[in-house]
Amino acid sequence: MTQTRTTLEGACSSGPDDWLADTRTSYDTVAESYADLVRGAMAGQPYLRAALALFAEQVQAAGGGTVADVGCGPGDITAHLHGLGVDAFGIDLAPAMIEIARRDHPHLRFEVGSMTELPLPDSSVAALLAFWSLIHIPDDLVPAVLRHFHRVLRPGGPLLVGFHVGDETQLKTEGYGGHPMKVHVHRRRPDRVADLLREAGFTVKAQLLVNLDGSLPGAILFACRG
Template sequence: MRTDEWLADTRTSYDTVAVGYADFVRSALAEQPYLRAGLAVFAELVHAAGDGPGPVADVGCGPGHVTAHLHSLGLDAFGLDLSPAMVDVARRGHPGLRFEVGSMTELPLADSSVAGLVAFWSLIHVPDEVVPTVLGHFRRVLRPGGPLLLGFHVGDGSTLKTQGYGGHPMRVHVHRRRPEQVTDWLRDAGLTVSTELRLDVDQSSQGALLFARRGDSFR
């Protein structure tokens, strides 16, 4: 599938389900202490890294719940999402924060412009062959030493999601990946991986958090 095809499908799908998806994730962080703990560690890393506080990007922010949580942890967080309807929902739900439309495949941020970056389950629709490009953009926009936090589904293979979040039609592929594969991609992009946290290890639907940072040099 060409890049413009899967991007268009993803944008249209989340435009369609934006309100239903916001309802679905509204209590996600409140109900998942390990996700909150991961975000707290990320916030601590941002505060400790670089030459002072700076903006933090929540890429694939959806309805803005993670962006808002990062803000509550003292970070200057803003959100980017491919879906204009999702950005509208985020702006209505969190009127004091900044949300913009943008694609992680052509990340509309300047080089070395963010103190940290979170991509929470927003890489799951990106095809394998495009992931290295996306991670290259993540490294490019991070300041030297800036932390990166990725959350994703763990497993093998992909499924086509045709309905969700209120029964609305969708057309997105959901990709599950092994942490070691994502780690290899991060290292190839010039990011140093520090920590892996596996979630729901005894359940069929597993997740993982990977912490990485941009080093000062890249071969």
């Protein structure tokens, strides 16, 4: 069972960059177990599949082009988008996750990188996806990350953001096969994330709420670069 400790919203590790190192190390540690857990999981997620299908339609309607899956993990969502006709590639903070993604999806491109210093040129991608990958970013760094998203997207490019809904932050100390972890998981309200997107220069188009009666409700926001 995953062990967590509730902390004040926006809390992070003690040093300014400790949270980033902790997140990288944690996901390197659990990479194999996490990949085993999520492999094939999309088959049981009809609402997420519908959101990704709509996103793929938006990409194609905007003229197509390369799509960045930022925080791609083991690459399952990247591969799902590829199956929908999207020229997707993945970026993840954890090198072990990228190794698994390259192993399991050798026909796709995956790179190690952090969304806090997104290693992509300005206006270089047609669309961008951050599917439950902003959840480990401290509150005070989210605006800068969203500005990076805006910077690398071409004008009018679609953005899809998925995240946990709530008001609290938890410290996750164990997970995915019982391995030790040290990551803060931030839950945020959709209206708050929508405001942050607008402040970063995005136009928010739609919102989908999922798992409303479950223990971990989520939200997906559709937006585009203004």
